[in-house]
Amino acid sequence: MSVDSDGPLRLDARAPDFETAFAAFLARDRDSGADVDAVARDIVADVRRRGDAAVIEYTTRFDRIAVTPGTLRLSAAEIDAAASAAAPEARAAIEFAASRIEAYHRRLLPTDLDFVDAQGVRLGARFTALDAVGLYVPGGKAAYPSSLLMNAIPAKVAGVRRIAMVMPTPGGALDPLVMCAARVAGIDEIYRIGGAQAVAALAYGTATIAPVDKIVGPGNAYVAAAKRLVFGKVGIDLIAGPSEILVVADAANDPSWIAADLLSQAEHDEAAQSILICDDAAFADAVCRAVTGELKRLDTAERAAKSWQGNGAVILVPSLLDAAPIIDRIAAEHVELCLEPGPAETLMRRIRHAGAIFLGRHTPEAVGDYVAGTNHVLPTSRTARFSSGLGVADFLKRTSIVSCDAEALARIGPAAVTLAAAEGLPAHGRSVSIRTNRA
Numbered sequence: 001m002s003v004d005s006d007g008p009l010r011l012d013a014r015a016p017d018f019e020t021a022f023a024a025f026l027a028r029d030r031d032s033g034a035d036v037d038a039v040a041r042d043i044v045a046d047v048r049r050r051g052d053a054a055v056i057e058y059t060t061r062f063d064r065i066a067v068t069p070g071t072l073r074l075s076a077a078e079i080d081a082a083a084s085a086a087a088p089e090a091r092a093a094i095e096f097a098a099s100r101i102e103a104y105h106r107r108l109l110p111t112d113l114d115f116v117d118a119q120g121v122r123l124g125a126r127f128t129a130l131d132a133v134g135l136y137v138p139g140g141k142a143a144y145p146s147s148l149l150m151n152a153i154p155a156k157v158a159g160v161r162r163i164a165m166v167m168p169t170p171g172g173a174l175d176p177l178v179m180c181a182a183r184v185a186g187i188d189e190i191y192r193i194g195g196a197q198a199v200a201a202l203a204y205g206t207a208t209i210a211p212v213d214k215i216v217g218p219g220n221a222y223v224a225a226a227k228r229l230v231f232g233k234v235g236i237d238l239i240a241g242p243s244e245i246l247v248v249a250d251a252a253n254d255p256s257w258i259a260a261d262l263l264s265q266a267e268h269d270e271a272a273q274s275i276l277i278c279d280d281a282a283f284a285d286a287v288c289r290a291v292t293g294e295l296k297r298l299d300t301a302e303r304a305a306k307s308w309q310g311n312g313a314v315i316l317v318p319s320l321l322d323a324a325p326i327i328d329r330i331a332a333e334h335v336e337l338c339l340e341p342g343p344a345e346t347l348m349r350r351i352r353h354a355g356a357i358f359l360g361r362h363t364p365e366a367v368g369d370y371v372a373g374t375n376h377v378l379p380t381s382r383t384a385r386f387s388s389g390l391g392v393a394d395f396l397k398r399t400s401i402v403s404c405d406a407e408a409l410a411r412i413g414p415a416a417v418t419l420a421a422a423e424g425l426p427a428h429g430r431s432v433s434i435r436t437n438r439a
């Protein structure tokens with residue numbers, strides 16, 4: 001294991017200490033700590049107790065704006081005025097992205113199930129949309145119109161009736177493109193609040209904000225902590241942490257393309273993580289030099305450099321096609337396979353744990369962030385081992401349907417009577433036998 005003076009951690013899968021070093025790398029915690037949880041807990045409890053008054057106080061404190069119960073919600077005229085300030089080219093890009101996201105998510109809609117099995121029992125599964133969803137759109141340090149689309153469109157496609165959006169507006173400014181995206185996605189219930197107080201308001205409701213059934217959308221550590229706290233009262237989506245990218249690249253790639261890809265996620269956050277897996281040490285060196293060069297072009301260089309140097313890694317492996325076990329243990333949010341089509345396909349089929357996989361030399365991850373149509377809210381921090389990115393299923397519930405006629409009950413009922421007796425629940429058994437023993 002080694003660390004370049006201005007480069008990321010370097011690991012070699014052939015080195016005798018690789019397993020220890022790799023395990024230590026995977027065990028690193030990039031999330032923030034206990035203080036945040038305590039602050040969020042206090043805010044959530046206060047909003048639950050004092051409703052609008054608490055929401056207004058925290059909004060004034062954290063976002064430096066004066067609000068009243070009457071101005072918490074944006075008026076239609078405000079939304080339209082802000083949206084109309086969006087540049088035409090940006091508006092067209094939002095509309096283009098929205099149409100692709102909608103088309104992809106329509107294909108994710110599950111179909112209901114309804115069949116009669118061999119015993120004559122009718123069985124089914126019916127999907128219904130949630131009634132009311134709270135959509136958190138982050139707005140503290142940057143505006144994310146793309147994230148609004150990624151959260152709102154699947155909800156709309158699923159058929160959610162009410163979507164209440166919250167977004168902090170530091171200093172009071174409304175981001176034109178976020179408002180434009182809200183209009184394109186058909187969102188009109190928008191509150192200028194953020195942080196833990198917005199999550200609590202959506203979960204418990206206030207005099208001004210009706211409660212919702214589920215809260216989705218990314219946010220900072222306070223938002224994530226608040227979502228964990230209100231879970232159970234409402235549903236929540238996955239908690240997406242700092243962004244990650246894992247690029248698997250052979251030496252035939254242009255090092256500057258790979259460097260650009262690594263930095264595309266590093267620039268999100270100092271806690272973001274970019275990893276390169278390659279099979280050629282000279283190519284790894286060339287990519288690291290290219291990262292240094294690319295950083296000079298970026299306004300976000302300071303943040304990206306801290307992420308790359310503090311959390312990045314270069315892992316040298318003997319064979320890229322045999323790297324699936326290492327890739328699976330990282331279980332990254334995004335995996336890019338910058339290989340020829342055949343090897344990319346082979347390796348993709350071997351990978352089991354990844355939020356999203358991008359195949360080939362011309363599929364930079366950033367297309368997934370904006371315009372591919374797939375969702376960019378994806379599992380991070382190795383949670384791709386057990387969870388998936390946001391989709392229409394997050395806005396649906398499944399109800400099972402069962403129907404027996406007398407013959408079908410006579411066929412399957414006796415086993416239920418036996419099991420009820422075994423569990424010491426005679427009323428269960430009686431509700432079956434009272435029907436089957438009528439003769």
Ligand SMILES: NC(=O)c1ccc[n+]([C@@H]2O[C@H](COP(=O)([O-])OP(=O)(O)OC[C@H]3O[C@@H](n4cnc5c(N)ncnc54)[C@H](O)[C@@H]3O)[C@@H](O)[C@H]2O)c1
Nearest residue numbers: 062138139140141142168194195218219220222240376377
């Ligand atoms: N995974 C994704 O798909 C995705 C997409 C977009 C953004 N993000 C992430 O979302 C996050 C957005 O964070 P952000 O900060 O810009 O906006 P944010 O809207 O999540 O948070 C801003 C709010 O945080 C609260 N806050 C700030 N400091 C606080 C403090 N000291 N005590 C209590 N509350 C405090 C305030 O209420 C403020 O309104 C970033 O980490 C970004 O990377 C993720």
Ligand SMILES: N[C@H](CO)Cc1c[nH]c[nH+]1
Nearest residue numbers: 144146147243244369376
């Ligand atoms: N890559 C981020 C999720 O990890 C999503 C995003 C929003 N805008 C650009 N990128």
Ligand SMILES: [Zn+2]
Nearest residue numbers: 264265268369
């Ligand atoms: Zn991104």
